[in-house]
Amino acid sequence: MTATRFDHDVVVIGSGFGGSVAALRLRAKGYDVHVYEAGRRFADEDFAKTSWNVRRYLWAPALGCFGVQRIHKLPHVMVLAGAGVGGGSLNYANTLYVPGEVFFGDRQWAHLADWQTELAPHYATAKRMLGVVEQYPHMGPVERIMEAAAGDLGVGDTFRRAPVGVWFGTPGETVPDPFFGGAGPERTGCTLCGNCMVGCRVGAKNTLVKNYLALAERLGAVIEPLRTVTEVRVRRGGGYLVTTQRSGAWFGRDRRTVTAEQVVFAAGTWGTQQLLHRMKDSGALPGVSDALGRLTRTNSEALDGAVAVSIPERLELARGVAITTSFHVDETTHVENVRYGPGSNLMGMLATGLVPGDRGLGGRLAALAAGIIAAPLTALRLAVPRRWSERTIIALVMQTADNSLTVSLRRRFGRRVLTSVQGHGEPNPSHLPGAHRAVRAIAARVERDGGVPTAARGSWPEVFGIPMTAHFLGGAVISDSPRTGVVDSYHRVWGHPGLHVVDGAAVPANPGVNPSLTITAMAERALSYWPRRGAADARPPQRERSDAPG
Template identity: 50%
Template sequence: MSSDIDWLVVGSGFGGSVAALRLAEKGYDVCVMEKGRRFDDHDFAENAWQADRLLWAPLAGLRGIMAMTPLKHVTVLSGVGVGGGSLVYGNTLYTPHSDDFYRHPQWADLADWRTELTPHFATAKRMLGVTTFVGEGPSENLLAEIAGDLGCSDRVHTTDVGVFFGTPGVTVADPYFDGAGPARTGCVRCGQCMLGCRHNAKNTLTKNYLHLAERAGVRVEAERTVVDIRPLGAADGSDGYAVTTQRSGAWIRRDRRTVTTHGVVVAGGALGTTTLLQKLREKGSLPHLSHRLGHLVRTNSEAIVAVISDDPDADLRTDIAITTSVHPDDQTHFTNNTYGAGGNAMGLTFGPLTGGRLRILQFILAVLRHPTRWLLPSRLRDWSRRSVVFTIMQSTDTALRLRRGHFGLVTTDKGDGDLPEGDLPIARRIAESAVRHLGGHASTAVTESLLARPTTAHILGGAVMAADRVHGVVDRHHRAFGYQNLLITDGAAIPANPGVNPSLTITAMAEEAMSHVPEKSSRADGAQRTHLEAAR
C-alpha cells in the first residue's frame, strides 16, 4: 500500500531528532510533527517575566519553551518547541554510572546495556558537542563546601555540557561537522541557558541533529499536534498508518490534516508519548498496545531545593546554568542551577522548606514568622542573583502509574515500586549545609512545600522496554508490541532511573534503536547522505 511519506516522527526532542536524522541517512522520506513553535535565537525570553516566551499553555495564549504539568504525585517540567527539551534544559549531558540503571530487572536480561550503549554514548557526545565546563566562583565553592559536610569532597567535579565556548561573542563557521552544521557563537557566560540561549552558544538540537536532518530533506512542521494514529489496512500497521494532526491549542479552525506513512516514531516526551498512546488505545485507534502502557513512570527520584542569601549584595550566578556536580553516594547526584540575571520571576514558584507531616501548617507558620520574606514583592528583587537551586537525582527504584482519569484528565497512581518521595533526607541535608555556609534561608517548590509533591524536570518511562507485552510496551529494539513499524524512541521507553540528567541517555538509546532500522533499499546508493558523513 503506497503512503505519502516513509516515516513520520512525533516530536522533535532528543529521541525524535535522532530518529529523523538517522532515518534520512538511511534514505527514507521523513516528516516531523512538533506541537510547539519554532524559535530563532532572538525569540527566547530575555527574562522569566516574559511568560509568553517561556511557558507553554497555548489555550491561555502562552507558546513558550517550558510546560508545567501538575499531577497528583508530581509536578512535571518539560520542554516544548522545535528542539524539544534541548531548548530549556541546563546543557548537562552525563552518562549514567550506576548499575541500578544498567542492570535493572526490567531490561537486564535483554542485553549487556553498559557495553551495548557505550558506542552510542560516544556518538551522542560527538553529535551534541559535549565538553567539560571550566570555571570557579561562589556557587562552585559552595558545592565544594557542601560536599565536605557530606564527607564526599573527592566526588565533586564540573559538569559535562553541550555548549560552544569558543571566543565569547565571536561567531565562527561550524566547528563540529566539517561545515555541514550552522555557524556558532562563543558563549558569553550569561547563565540564562534555561530561559533559552539567545547567543547561539547552546548546543540545542536545532544546531546539530535537526539541522542536519533538515539539510537531508526532513520536513519539520511546527505547531502541529498529533491527535490520531490509525493503521491502514492490516490491523498490525504492516500496511502503514494514517496520522491526523491539528493546530496546537486551537479552539476553532483546528485545520485537521491526515497524512499516510509507512511507519511512525513516537517521541513526544515521556508524558506526551504515554498520554497520547493511552488515548489512542482507549478510542480504538491502537487497541493492541500493551496494557502496561502508563506503568513504570519514573521521576529520576528527584527533589529540588533552593537557598536564598539574605545578603543584598550576594552574587551566586554562574557562567552557565549548571556548572558543578556532586555524587555523595553511588545512587545520588546533585547539581547547582542558576538563571543568570533574568530568572527573578522563578522565585514565585518557591516557598518555605517543609517536611514530614502537617506541611500546610508548617507552611503557614513559616510565612507568619517571616512575612516580609515570603509575602512582599521585594522578595523577588535580585532573587536570581542571590539564589542557588539544587537538583537532587537518585537511581533508586521509585515509580508511578500514569493514567487518564475523569474527562480524559491525566492523573497518577502508586506504581509497581515505592512512590517518589516529596521530602528526600539528602535534599534537606544539602539545604541545611548551604544555609550554614551561605546564610539566608532554604526553600523548595510551592507544590512540594504545601503538598509533599516533588517536582521533576526528568520524567521518564510509561512505555518501557521489556521482553514481552506482559511486562512492557516496546521490545529490545524500541518496537511497540502488537504493531509493525511503530517505534518509541524517547524517554518513555527508558525502564529505570538513570540517576543523572537523562538527555544523553535518551539520545544514546535512540541512536541504538535506529541502528536496527534497515536502509531503504531503493536508495541504497546513499546519494542523500554524502554531506552527512561528518556527523557520524
C-alpha cells in the same frame, strides 16, 4: 517500501532528543521523513529575554503562549518539560552525564543485554553530536560553594564539574560551525549569561537545532512546527493514518491526515504517553500493551534551593551556564546546582519555606507558619521574587532509587486526562531527606560567604506533597514481552509492527542523573538497526522478533 503507497515513509512525532536522532539517521538511510512538532520554531533572537516574558517562555497555546516551558500536573508529581522545534533541548540545562551501573542493571531490562557495554559506542556518538565538554571549564563562586558544601557533608570526594553541551569559544564571538566541518550553523561563544533554561539567545547552547535537526534538514527531512498530532490509527491495508491540527487553535483547527508506513513516537514522555493512552482507549491502536503507563519514573527528583535576602555582587550566583557542578550526598542521591540568569525570576514564585517532608499536610503547613511567625520580615523578603535568580542556588536532587508511578487515563469534565497512582517499587517520594541535607549545607556556605540572611527553601508543590521533576520518564518501557512493557529492546511497539517509541518514555529505570544523553544514546542504538531504505535484509540480532524495523 513502495513510495506511491504512503504520503511518507516515516512520520516522527516530536523533535526532542529521540525525534531528532530519528530524523537525521532515517533521512541519511534514504527514508522520506516528516517530523511534526507541536511547538514553534525559534531563532536565537526569538527566545524570551527573561522568564517574565510569559508568552515566549511558557507553553499554553490555547492562551496564546508559545514558549519553551511546559508545566503538567499529575496527583503525585508536577512535570516540567520542553516545547518547540528542538524539544527539551531548548530549555534543558545542557547537562550530559552517563548514568552509573545501577541504571544499566535494573531488573526491568538487565536480562535483555549488557546495556552498559552495548550502549557505550552510542553514548560516544551522542557526546560527539551534542558537543559535550567533559568538564565545565570555569570555577566561580557558586562552584566553590558547592565544593565546600560537599566537603561539609563529608562527601567532598564525589564533587565534580559537570559535562555540558555548550560552545564556549571566545565569549560573544561568532565563528563558522566548529563541530561538523562547516555543515552545521555558525556558533557564538558562551557569555555565561545563565539563561540556558529560558532559551539561549547567544547561540552558544548545543540545542538539537544546532546539530541533529540542522543536519537532518540539510539532507531533506521536513520539520513542520505548530502541528499537534491528535490521532494515530491503523490503516486498512497497512501502515498508519496520522492526524494533526494547528496547535492551540480554538477554531479553524486545520485538521489534516497523512499516511505513513512507520511512525516514531518521540513527543516526550508526557506527549507520547498521552497519545498512546488515548489511542488505546479509543481503539485506534488496540494492540498497545496493557503495561502502558507502568514504570513511569520521575528520576526520584526534588527541586529545593538556598535563597538569601541579599548577596554581595562578588558572588555572582547568576553567572555561568545553568548547571555546572554536582556531588553525591550518598550512593543513590545526586545533587546539582542550578541557575537562571539575571531577571529570570518567574520560577521563584514557586519557592517557599523548607518544611519537614515526613509530616502530613497539616504538619507541613504548621512548620511553614512557625517559620513565618519566628521571622516575619525575613520570610517576607525571602518570598519576594525580585532578583530571585541573583540570590539563589537551586539544588536539583536525583536518585537511582527503584520507585515509580502508574499512569492511566481518566475522564474529567468530558475530557480524557492523565492521572497517576503509586506503582512498582518504593512509593514515589514526596520529599528527599538527602535533598534537605544538601540544600541546608549549601545555604550555610552561602551565608558564610556573605549572603544575609540565607535560608534553605522548598517549593509550594512540595508543601502539598507533590514533588517537581524536570525528568519525567518511562511508561512505555523496554521489555521482554507485552506483559512487562510496551516496546521490545529495539523500541518497536508490541502488537503494532511499524510503530516505535524513541524518547524518554522507553527509559525503564531512574538514571539518577540528567537523562538527555541517555535518551539520545538509546535512540542512536535503536536507529542503528534500521536497514537502509529498500535494503533486502538488514535485520537486528535475533532476540525477541526477527523482523527488521524497516
